[in-house]
Amino acid sequence: MTWILWLLAAACVIYYVVIVIYSGFTTSFSFIWMVFAAACLLLALGWEYYMKHKDRVPLWLPVSVITFCCTGILVFSMVEILIFTGVASRDTSNLDYLIVLGARVKEDGLSKSLKSRLDKAIEYLEENPGTVLVLSGGQGEDEPVTEASAMRDYLVFNGVREQQMILETRSFSTVENIAYSRIAIEEDQAKRKARRARSDITMEPGTYEEIPDKPIRIGVLTSDFHVFRAEQIAKKWGIPDIYGISSESDPVLLVHFCVRECAAILKDKLVGNM
Structure with missing residues (x-):
């Protein structure tokens, strides 16, 4: 588990660098990847400590951390499903x-x-x-x-x-x-x-039928x-x-956009924008 978390932290740092170099600037919300990297490092260190000193760590602490992480992954997965379900649409021809x-x-x-x-x-x-x-x-x-x-x-x-x-x-x-x-x-x-x-032709009442606007x-x-x-x-x-x-x-930035969009959806839902 520890080495997986270290690899995830390294991947987050690398992706952050890719975003900055590829975009030519620090794109909005890009800092989140450094936050993810720091979180993975803390989890790796915490897990390593827990495995060596189980008798010193109360059981509720690792259970709470694991529950929090699993809940976050579940919420993110559900939001991403909604995001890409939204790409499929109805017949969009002849819009006004x-x-x-x-x-x-x-x-x-x-x-x-x-x-x-x-x-x-x-x-x-x-x-x-x-x-x-x-x-x-x-x-x-x-x-x-x-x-x-x-x-x-x-x-x-x-x-x-x-x-x-x-x-x-x-x-x-x-x-x-x-x-x-x-x-x-x-x-x-x-x-x-x-x-x-202004351009309507004047007609006698009863000689035409009004049709409601579609x-x-x-x-x-x-x-x-x-x-x-x-x-x-x-x-x-x-x-x-x-x-x-x-x-x-952009395929290079798609993962970043999806993470940023997840946060935006949760925020907009919370404040009542959607």
């Missing part, structure tokens, strides 16, 4: 609006996660040209421009019409992405109804590990019938 969630914009351009999302959005528009994109993301302290405007520039460069995009530039979290995007969609719907009302279909496009949380937040914040679309995440 597709919310594209932002990701970090670097000084030298888009992050890999954001570029992957936008490439997926372009692919989706090629098959569903009537869908309006809602580009969601504000400007962080270390970002040169808002995520939404960087997304727009990339899409325009790749042939997407500006008239087919709505920019939402106030959000700094997934909850705000969804909430402000919903407001942007409602405002766009109101403008469209006003235009239709429900608008809204989707959310984000990285595969993020789809489940985005859908759950959307359902809580006013978009009950949301369609999830996933883009591929």
Whole structure:
């Protein structure tokens, strides 16, 4: 057991170094791997001490530690199952609006996660040209421009019409992405109804039948590990019938993203965001 824990600690340190070197910066939540490494080292030392001095260690202590670790592994496994179950979705063709969630914009351009999302959005528009994109993301302290405007520039460069995009530039979290995007969609719907009302041909009462507006279909496009949380937040914040679309995440950082997403899901569930 001791050598397994030492190997796990070494693996966590190595992966932390890989994240920093590969990303070119200390990506958010990367410190957790050093925390894991320290925890594995403490467990290894504790286990070694326990095996040598069983008579000095009360039984409740190792039982509590093992129970805590097993519970953590079980919770993590259940959350990860939910995360990747969320990648599978219903028929997402011909959506009225597709919310594209932002990701970090670097000084030298888009992050890999954001570029992957936008490439997926372009692919989706090629098959569903009537869908309006809602580009969601504000400007962080270390970002040169808002995520939404960087997304727009990339899409325009790749042939997407500006008239087919709505920019939402106030959000700094997934909850705000969804909430402000919903407001942007409602405002766009109101403008469209006003235009239709001005262009309606006057007809005598009784010569036509009013047909109620069909429900608008809204989707959310984000990285595969993020789809489940985005859908759950959307359902809580006013978009009950949301369609999830996933883009591929960076394979090198996928394990890190999954761990970070697990923590984010537990936090959002705890504070009532989902």
